[in-house]
Amino acid sequence: MQSTYTVTGMTCGHCVAHVTEEVQAVPGVTEVLVTLEGGRMVVTSEAPVDFDAVKEAVAEAGEYVVVPA
Amino acid sequence: MPTTVSTHPDARESIVLDVTGMTCASCAARIEKKLGKVDGVSASVNYATNKALVLAPAGMAVADLIKTVESAGYGASVPVPDAPAPPDPAELLRRRVTVSAILAVPVILLGMIPALHFPGWQWVSLVLATPVVAWAGWPFHRSAWVNLRHGATTMDTLVSLGTIAAYLQSVYALVWGSAGRMGAEVYFEAAVGIVTFILLGRYFEARARRSAGSALEALLNEGAKQATILRDGAELLVPADVVKVGDLIVVRPGEKIAADGVIVEGISAIDASLITGESVPVDVAPGAAVVGGTVNTTGRLLVQATRVGADTQLAQMARLVEQAQTGKAAVQRLADRVSGIFVPVVIVIAILTGVAWAIAGVGAMAAITTAVAVLIIACPCALGLATPTALLVGSGRGAELGILISGPEILESTRLVDTIVLDKTGTLTTGVMSVANVVPLDGTDPAQLRDVAAAVESGSEHPIGRAIAAQGSPLVSTDFAAVPGRGVTAQVGDLSVQAGSLALLEDHGVGVPAALSEAAAAESAIGRSIVLVAWDGQARGLVSVADTPKPTAAKAIAAYLALGLRPVLLSGDSTAAAQHLAVQLGITDVVAEVSPADKVAKIRELQAAGATVAMVGDGVNDAAALAQADLGIAMGSGSDAAIAASDLTLMGSDPVHAADAIRLSRVTLRRIKGNLFWAFAYNVAAIPIAAAGLLNPMIASAAMAFSSVFVVSNSLRLRRFQPLP
Numbered sequence: 001m002q003s004t005y006t007v008t009g010m011t012c013g014h015c016v017a018h019v020t021e022e023v024q025a026v027p028g029v030t031e032v033l034v035t036l037e038g039g040r041m042v043v044t045s046e047a048p049v050d051f052d053a054v055k056e057a058v059a060e061a062g063e064y065v066v067v068p069a
Numbered sequence: 070m071p072t073t074v075s076t077h078p079d080a081r082e083s084i085v086l087d088v089t090g091m092t093c094a095s096c097a098a099r100i101e102k103k104l105g106k107v108d109g110v111s112a113s114v115n116y117a118t119n120k121a122l123v124l125a126p127a128g129m130a131v132a133d134l135i136k137t138v139e140s141a142g143y144g145a146s147v148p149v150p151d152a153p154a155p156p157d158p159a160e161l162l163r164r165r166v167t168v169s170a171i172l173a174v175p176v177i178l179l180g181m182i183p184a185l186h187f188p189g190w191q192w193v194s195l196v197l198a199t200p201v202v203a204w205a206g207w208p209f210h211r212s213a214w215v216n217l218r219h220g221a222t223t224m225d226t227l228v229s230l231g232t233i234a235a236y237l238q239s240v241y242a243l244v245w246g247s248a249g250r251m252g253a254e255v256y257f258e259a260a261v262g263i264v265t266f267i268l269l270g271r272y273f274e275a276r277a278r279r280s281a282g283s284a285l286e287a288l289l290n291e292g293a294k295q296a297t298i299l300r301d302g303a304e305l306l307v308p309a310d311v312v313k314v315g316d317l318i319v320v321r322p323g324e325k326i327a328a329d330g331v332i333v334e335g336i337s338a339i340d341a342s343l344i345t346g347e348s349v350p351v352d353v354a355p356g357a358a359v360v361g362g363t364v365n366t367t368g369r370l371l372v373q374a375t376r377v378g379a380d381t382q383l384a385q386m387a388r389l390v391e392q393a394q395t396g397k398a399a400v401q402r403l404a405d406r407v408s409g410i411f412v413p414v415v416i417v418i419a420i421l422t423g424v425a426w427a428i429a430g431v432g433a434m435a436a437i438t439t440a441v442a443v444l445i446i447a448c449p450c451a452l453g454l455a456t457p458t459a460l461l462v463g464s465g466r467g468a469e470l471g472i473l474i475s476g477p478e479i480l481e482s483t484r485l486v487d488t489i490v491l492d493k494t495g496t497l498t499t500g501v502m503s504v505a506n507v508v509p510l511d512g513t514d515p516a517q518l519r520d521v522a523a524a525v526e527s528g529s530e531h532p533i534g535r536a537i538a539a540q541g542s543p544l545v546s547t548d549f550a551a552v553p554g555r556g557v558t559a560q561v562g563d564l565s566v567q568a569g570s571l572a573l574l575e576d577h578g579v580g581v582p583a584a585l586s587e588a589a590a591a592e593s594a595i596g597r598s599i600v601l602v603a604w605d606g607q608a609r610g611l612v613s614v615a616d617t618p619k620p621t622a623a624k625a626i627a628a629y630l631a632l633g634l635r636p637v638l639l640s641g642d643s644t645a646a647a648q649h650l651a652v653q654l655g656i657t658d659v660v661a662e663v664s665p666a667d668k669v670a671k672i673r674e675l676q677a678a679g680a681t682v683a684m685v686g687d688g689v690n691d692a693a694a695l696a697q698a699d700l701g702i703a704m705g706s707g708s709d710a711a712i713a714a715s716d717l718t719l720m721g722s723d724p725v726h727a728a729d730a731i732r733l734s735r736v737t738l739r740r741i742k743g744n745l746f747w748a749f750a751y752n753v754a755a756i757p758i759a760a761a762g763l764l765n766p767m768i769a770s771a772a773m774a775f776s777s778v779f780v781v782s783n784s785l786r787l788r789r790f791q792p793l794p
Binding site: 009010011012013014015017019059061062063064 | 090091092093094098099102141142174486
């Protein structure tokens with residue numbers, strides 16, 4: 001299944017890489033696709049992912065804020 | 070080796086890393102976070118300077134920290150010390166000159182002394198001359214080729230053309246002709262002589278050049294190297310370039326402030342002469358903005374950094390210097406200017422000679438050899454010595470007189486200097502505060518006022534107080550107390566004394582009579598700093614302190630005027646203070662209250678109006694203006710940045726020497742021109758001989774020898790240059 005989120009605060013490709021890396025590490029996540037323009041993040045997972053886990057992962061990546069799209 | 074800066078009670082050491090690959094501030098945050106996850110490590114990363122300051126447990130491997138940064142997707146390395154110095158140009162030239170001279174001496178002896186001729190001597194000359202012309206002369210050939218592609222001819226063109234012509238002609242004569250007949254002589258000695266002499270000249274010049282150093286580097290060196298920052302309540306000594314905006318910097322008395330910032334805590338006086346050039350310290354209190362690189366004089370300050378790295382005022386000044394230096398067009402060398410006209414003329418003469426002989430019916434080969442003979446004789450050996458010997462002797466004499474010339478070729482361009490711009494503080498004045506006036510109120514003995522003030526201030530750390538105390542006093546003070554930002558109080562004998570600002574006197578309930586306020590106003594109007602003195606509840610008078618003119622300042626201005634220079638006073642100080650000095654010294658043009666950028670702008674403005682400007686200065690704030698001026702003259706007592714940005718440095722601090730420097734450069738230029746005339750004259754005189762087909766190696770050698778002797782002896786006359794009495 002796929003969930004879509006919006007991430008704000010990303011300014012360059014590095015930010016995208018950091019966010020991708022951290023969210024990828026959330027248990028159950030199989031694929032993460034982040035685009036810098038618009039801050040769209042599509043997370044593919046086997047089972048529904050707890051939003052708090054995603055939020056924590058994004059915060060871990062840096063000074064970013066994530067909301068469900 | 071990791072840059073270990075300090076160890077701390079918590080047994081952590083700080084390590085500085087260079088970080089690569091950061092593209093935005095969030096990259097820095099990311100690396101901080103990654104490093105922070107390592108046990109016991111905390112890090113702060115500066116995106117602007119690409120530096121990471123890592124606090125790690127003692128004994129932690131730096132390689133692990135680098136790996137951590139790399140795992141975050143960035144590169145890290147231990148900062149390397151500065152790159153090794155580039156090879157010395159004089160050293161490279163020395164090799165060429167040595168090899169060239171060793172090979173050339175036998176060739177010249179063989180060429181000039183017929184008694185030495187043994188069978189096949191020409192072939193020996195050929196073997197010896199080939200590397201001289203081809204390898205030692207290579208810089209000339211290359212430069213001639215580069216210039217040719219731009220359609221320009223310089224001295225190098227003449228040298229290259231002359232040596233190649235002499236060499237090929239000789240090879241031709243040796244291989245195909247029978248050397249000894251008309252137009253079939255060998256001129257190897259001319260070829261090697263020219264190369265060797267001119268290389269020797271270049272070597273002299275390279276030697277005379279002082280390693281000027283980079284003004285930029287010197288300027289940035291004026292900044293603080295280290296800073297004490299507050300991190301988690303603990304003081305931490307770190308390299309200044311890891312300080313970030315928002316960091317709290319602890320600045321103790323005598324320390325330089327590491328970044329531009331705002332004072333959060335503490336009262337002190339700041340020596341801002343770095344930026345303003347003025348020696349009067351500025352009193353500061355919380356809320357005041359301070360500039361990185363300025364020196365804290367008395368109290369401990371806590372400064373919050375607002376601008377770091379490339380954004381600081383010091384860095385902006387460095388950029389100003391850089392711009393002024395790169396904007397300054399290289400002076401075209403006189404020898405090149407003469408050659409630019411001479412070479413095409415010689416080539417035309419050579420072609421006409423060849424054509425004329427061909428028409429006369431001597432055969433193609435004979436016509437060509439005659440034409441080549443014109444090219445051979447046209448290249449004056451002494452040309453290579455004309456400028457360098459004069460510069461060498463001139464700059465040598467200068468050094469004896471305390472005038473150090475960083476690039477001797479600057480002497481070629483100073484004849485036209487018609488305006489001399491002078492910095493005030495440190496250039497025309499001593500830059501040291503001393504007592505300028507003692508004004509007692511009626512009924513107070515001036516000697517007593519002075520002695521009491523000196524005794525009270527003897528405990529003071531404030532530069533103004535120290536200037537007053539410096540006069541000495543027979544009296545002794547006790548119970549000294551400093552009131553930061555206001556003044557001092559003490560007991561002198563039976564007297565309870567206050568010395569300081571109006572506010573200090575008011576704090577002690579002492580009224581200030583109108584007469585004293587008027588005297589104070591009059592003193593400040595001419596740029597003096599005032600200390601009001603009161604004892605036993607009554608105002609007694611004031612002592613004023615000021616920077617005083619150097620004893621020779623007036624004489625220097627008179628000397629400039631005698632040289633036909635227009636003096637302009639350019640000062641960062643108040644208009645009143647600048648005007649006061651200008652009137653004393655007889656300067657009519659005064660521009661005051663200028664920033665370093667304004668100084669550059671003023672020089673540009675004068676230049677745009679057609680003036681050729683010499684600038685005399687000493688401060689870091691003068692550096693950009695010194696670089697912008699046609700001739701920058703720095704006081705040897707001044708800052709490294711000013712010295713590096715200037716063309717001439719005067720040992721000591723006497724402004725009269727600036728007049729000597731300009732006189733010396735004018736005389737040197739006159740000698741160079743005389744030399745160039747003599748260098749060309751003998752060879753020009755020989756051109757008709759060559760064109761007539763009568764040239765032989767003896768005539769060529771004689772022209773070479775005579776002009777060289779003339780040039781060298783003419784240059785040596787510069788040794789007799791005398792400074793102003």
